[in-house]
Amino acid sequence: MENTNPVGIDLGLDSFVAVSDGTKIGKPNFMQQKRKKIAKWQKIVARRNKGSKRRERAKARLQRTYEYSTSQSDDYLHKLSDTLVNSGYTSFAVEDLHIQNMVKNCRLAGSIQDASWNRFIQLLSYKAESAGLGVVKVDAKNTSKECSNCGNIQEMPLSERTYICNRCGMQKDRDINASINILNRATLGQRGSHAQGDNIRPQQEATIEELRTDKTHPLQDAVIA
Numbered sequence: 001m002e003n004t005n006p007v008g009i010d011l012g013l014d015s016f017v018a019v020s021d022g023t024k025i026g027k028p029n030f031m032q033q034k035r036k037k038i039a040k041w042q043k044i045v046a047r048r049n050k051g052s053k054r055r056e057r058a059k060a061r062l063q064r065t066y067e068y069s070t071s072q073s074d075d076y077l078h079k080l081s082d083t084l085v086n087s088g089y090t091s092f093a094v095e096d097l098h099i100q101n102m103v104k105n106c107r108l109a110g111s112i113q114d115a116s117w118n119r120f121i122q123l124l125s126y127k128a129e130s131a132g133l134g135v136v137k138v139d140a141k142n143t144s145k146e147c148s149n150c151g152n153i154q155e156m157p158l159s160e161r162t163y164i165c166n167r168c169g170m171q172k173d174r175d176i177n178a179s180i181n182i183l184n185r186a187t188l189g190q191r192g193s194h195a196q197g198d199n200i201r202p203q204q205e206a207t208i209e210e211l212r213t214d215k216t217h218p219l220q221d222a223v224i225a
């Protein structure tokens with residue numbers, strides 16, 4: 001199949017995922033509730049005396065809460081990945097979570113969030129490949145800090161929801177901007193740009209492999225973890 005409609009997907013900050021065509025998919029409420037419930041039962045377990053029956057009961061309750069939430073979020077992630085695979089996109093560029101994991105863990109202090117993102121990428125990759133669609137994993141380092149229009153890198157505190165480039169003036173939702181960067185990294189070296197606007201400058205046309213070995217390339221820092 002021709003790769004006529006590739007998209008980048010960012011695992012968002014205030015969205016669950018953001019797609020480079022401008023689509024944002026919100027965090028489902030139950031994920032928030034799940035986190036609260038699990039935290040509550042973890043506290044109760046910690047409070048109770050070791051070896052006591054009450055502690056054992058609380059532990060069982062925590063385990064059930066965890067299992068129930070996991071199956072609920074699995075349903076959601078199945079639906080979400082089905083929807084994306086059936087939306088007419090021809091390939092997906094996603095974050096390589098193995099590279100970013102440590103940053104994410106301390107940034108969001110959320111192993112539950114990480115687990116659902118991991119699961120989402122696993123499901124999406126499997127379904128996309130079964131449907132004959134491509135999946136490219138890229139190093140997502142600095143995708144939030146980089147301007148998807150001019151390549152400028154600037155600090156983006158978590159409170160900033162909009163990327164306002166202090167070099168070219170571009171304004172975009174922070175997660176959508178990141179998803180366009182993810183797409184651009186996956187499509188480097190291919191002709192043309194599929195993001196909003198022509199974001200790939202000619203001097204950046206190189207494959208990810210070339211960038212990894214070219215120490216002088218301007219994107220070297222962005223591509224190598």
Ligand SMILES: [Zn+2]
Pocket residue numbers: 147148149150151152165166167168169170
């Ligand atoms: Zn810019």
